[in-house]
Amino acid sequence: MKKIKTQYNRRSFLKVSAAAGGGMLIGFSWLAGCVTDSKANLAIPNEWYDINGYIKIGDTGLVTIYSPNPEIGQNVKTSMPMIVAEELDVDWAHVVVEQAPLNTGFYQNQFAGGSLSIRRGWNALRMAGATGRRMLLEAAAKEWNVPLTNLKTDKGIISEMNGDRQLTYGDIASKAVAIDVPEEISLKDIKDFKIIGTSKKNVDAEKIITGTPLFGIDFKRAGMLVAMIAHPPAFGMRLIDFNQEEIKQMNGVKDAFKINISSEEPSWSDEKGFHELIAIVGDAMWPLMKAKKAIKANWTATSELENSEIHQKRLEKALKSGSVVDSRKDGDVAMAFVKATKIVEQTYYSPFLPHNTLEPMNFFAHVTENAAELVGPTQTPEALEGSVSKFLNIPIENITVNMTRIGGGFGRRLYTHFGVEAAAISKKTGTPIKLIYSREDDMTQGTYRPAYLATYKAGLDENNKLIAFSVKGSGLPEGAVFPNRFPAGAVDHYSAEKFNVTTNITTGAWRAPRSHFTAGAEQSFLDEVAELAGQDPIDFRLNLFNRAQHNPVGDNYDYDAERYAGVLKLIKEKSNWGEKKPGIFRGVAAYFCHASYVAEVVDLILVNGQPKIKKVWCAVDCGIVINPDAAINMIQGGVIDGIGHAMYSELTFNDGATNQTNFDSYQLIRHDQAPESIEVFFVNSDVAPTGLGEPGLPPAVGALANALYKATGERFSRQPFINQMKKAIPLG
Amino acid sequence: MPTYNLKINGKSHSIKADSDTPLLWILRDHVNLVGTKFGCGIAQCGACTVHLNGNAARSCSIPIANAQDLNITTIEGLSDDGTHPVQEAWKHIDVPQCGYCQSGQIMSAAALLKNNPSPTDEDIDTAMKGNICRCGTYVRIKEAIKIASTL
16 A cells, blocks of 8 residues: 555635535536436435545435546546546446536646646545545544444445444445545555456446537526627738628627737737637527628738748748757767768658537636636636636636536647637626637637648668767747657767747647657658668667667657557567568557657558558557546547548648638548557556547557558658648549 | 427427528527537538438538428437437447537437448448548447447
């Protein structure tokens, strides 16, 4: 057992207990509806007892566990409560899960980003469960007047070690609430885990498959109006005026007006592009959609209307003559390239991409004189609370934010403008409102993945040893270069240089920011270097990791070479890498980001000249795996996301506007283009768990590019690959 | 504003709306059946899939005037208690990630299996390629459809 100090006191528990069990959930009952379900033959409790901010126990033994973080599909609403339930030692069949409200006074890290929920929540969640178990045990010890050491727990039942007496958590919960929060508690040994490491079904599955209201877009409140916005038609333009009176007269329109959400001191998550918008309010969506089409507005250009040619030129210019904003240098790279007997160079590009969460941006807001209530899909409830407080000039303690289940995040809902816009509209109408974006609003007003360009160069000596490696990367607005990542530490003469480029297109985090590009570029480049060296691409990488592990170059690097090599070794074994399969073209890649290691092998065939992926093999080291089947699902999704965007998707610009506006002009990967199967293997580990939302995606890009090379003899360096595919091979 | 009589999940509804109002918004805003989702509004993503006389249709692009006299089934009416074979298979495979597209996926899959009880991989691709899953649960969806075909 591991003893750790608890980090909280009784006060904080009481604070959140009141919030989680009472007032803040009023009017939110459709989201908390699972509380009324009976489960596994346990009756619905008459009384609930708040053990702490994470745990509520009913008098029948039913346990409610609050999941603190936003659920965007990464399955934390199941896996975070699993960790609490493990240490509480309850039967998972007796657990119901509720989404916790935002409570910065109690919960920590209530956001969904950086694959951090499980990684950062691990200790707090274990402590919450262990603390609850200890309080229940102490209450039972007091009740029976026996020492604590005479008692044990198993699946929600407390019993004597040397006696017949038993009681359930439900029996003693009313007394446990009066027990002081222990200052020190014991955590389970990893080998004693009964819930962690076993596959548990998604706690919202029943609601999802029956269409029960669950998402922000489904939220309704009596007296609520719906609203839509119209933003300028291009980046670099601003609203002057519009045919307001005409729009207000239209059927189904209650009001139409301008809002301005600009802030004097914008935070990282506040809107950078479109501050002045047209808002239209009514009872139902369709009249608003029609009214939007009838808007006649005057816009003015306030900065350059950029296009994709300008973007390409700026990226290229930065690589030639830009100022370096971040770098690393080991050895003498210039001299090493002079000495090299073979040199290879390749330039990689990826376009701007929208996130395209399938649930469009939306938010509910009800602003009153000195308070505001917000409900909806946000990855950053705390940032939203701050932005709304700042915008309305209402104290933070008077703002509540409740999180619904979220129809996709991918980084898009880290940004808060749609919540602030909802607050601005509610403030004007004086009613509760729900703002809903159209798909076009979402795709043309995005906070896009930046566009990137990078040139990689490598030099081999006469023994085919990699002696020189350089990367120069530019991006709109930030280059995708991680100077201390692999192969830093493994090459004597190494340089990495990052360049930034200005643009007025708004950009932001997009699933595995920058890594989704660097993994594709670096891993297909290393494939090319390995080929030049006449070596197997996995063995070539393993040699480099061996160097980094035993005789590293430079003072530091960002990865654990042994774990990195470990996933490559595992994928080599599981995929039978050396085996030749006629007609099957294989590519491999490995990448480390967000604290997890993933290696992937793509097997593809050509059907009428077009690639069809038969199978993707994945090896993952994310430490302890909480919920294995859900973890597999997450990696499978990352693979399809990576392959889909690298192969098919791009957002281009003309006169400041996107050329793609909806799924007719913008291609997302579809059923018939997805891999036929994706098999996932995890490294057995007792290291504290790290995240899975992002790390599965980046290596898929490189593995795909390398498999396409085997199939076509062409290197794929410019995304989306489909454009080059059309040129390389005639359509079947 | 005209009144329309719609038969949704076996119940009759009398609804006042403009004739061009898409069935999607009738369901979501007028009848309060929000399981049918808004994704693109132009019949490209499949999130709004319902059954019209048993066939899969994109409700975002069906005006209410064209939906009269048809049997409309939404995800809420696919089964009484989430036990349609496709729903059972979805639970068994634990398909969803974010879950937003899944009611549309399930409706497309249920219509496919009704017309073709033992679909091949190609049949599944053809029937399902109008349904986007942004999270990438395609492999699981295919697996679940195959399981549902045996239930």
